[in-house]
Amino acid sequence: MKKSEIDAVFIMAAGRGERLRPLTDQTPKPLISVRGKPILAHLLDQISAQLSVKRVVLNAWHLKEQIEAFAKSAKYPFSIFVSSEEELLGTGGGLKRALPLIGDAPFLMMNGDCLWEGDLKNFSAAPNGDPKLLSKWWLAPVSAEQTLIEMDASGTVCTIGNLHSSPASGATVKGCFSGIQRVERVFPERLPEKGCILRNYMIPLLKEGYRLKAEAGGLQNWSDLGTPERLKAADRLGSVNE
DSSP: OOOOSOOEEEEEOOOOOGGGTTHHHHSOGGGSEETTEEHHHHHHHHHHHHOOOSEEEEEEOTTHHHHHHHHHHOOOSSEEEEEEOSSOOHHHHHHHHHHHHHOSSOEEEEETTEEEESOHHHHTSOOSOOTTEEEEEEEEOGGGOSSEEEEOTTSBEEEETTTEEOTTOOOOEEEEEEEEEEEOOOOGGGSOSSSOTIIIIIHHHHTTTOEEEEEESSOEEEEEOOSHHHHHHHHHHOOSOO
């Protein structure tokens, strides 16, 4: 029987952070300090406070020694492992390389450069059994100005920006991709060695009849800290639970 409880969280922390240079010339983006502590620490605090997971896996490429040192020194009630990349593998390749550390699905996956508030425990609950479900996404408000996602009344994702659209969408709810998702099943052989999890893995599977679900609402103060302006705004906001 397929397990339903979440044992692991995969945080993508390998990117170069080009838009935040020169800050990221010396510090990997997930370790940039916001309101007195690294972005990664905010995420791990959320996970620790809301979930009883056994392990968190970080992938690392740019300045990976700093990510490895952070993981080694961090004190949390779960183990922290680092999936080191010799070259930047992208979201799909990064997940494929990290899978032996993550373990079997289901698991959570999120970006290492975003801050947010919300009931992660509730979102992480197992959805109704669906043998064709790939992942459940947690959508940010449309105001987040990220990739627009549309879903129907049942929560099935119909439209993903300009990348995918179901012929008979019947979309009724909109939100933006936040990067936070509960991964229900993985086909390792279909994941690219290097490439995008959405373009090179999920969308081809959607065309074969697999599905994505989404939840809109409950994700508050979501912010992608990929630019100096957003970083400064998040530093001023001061409303993320600490």
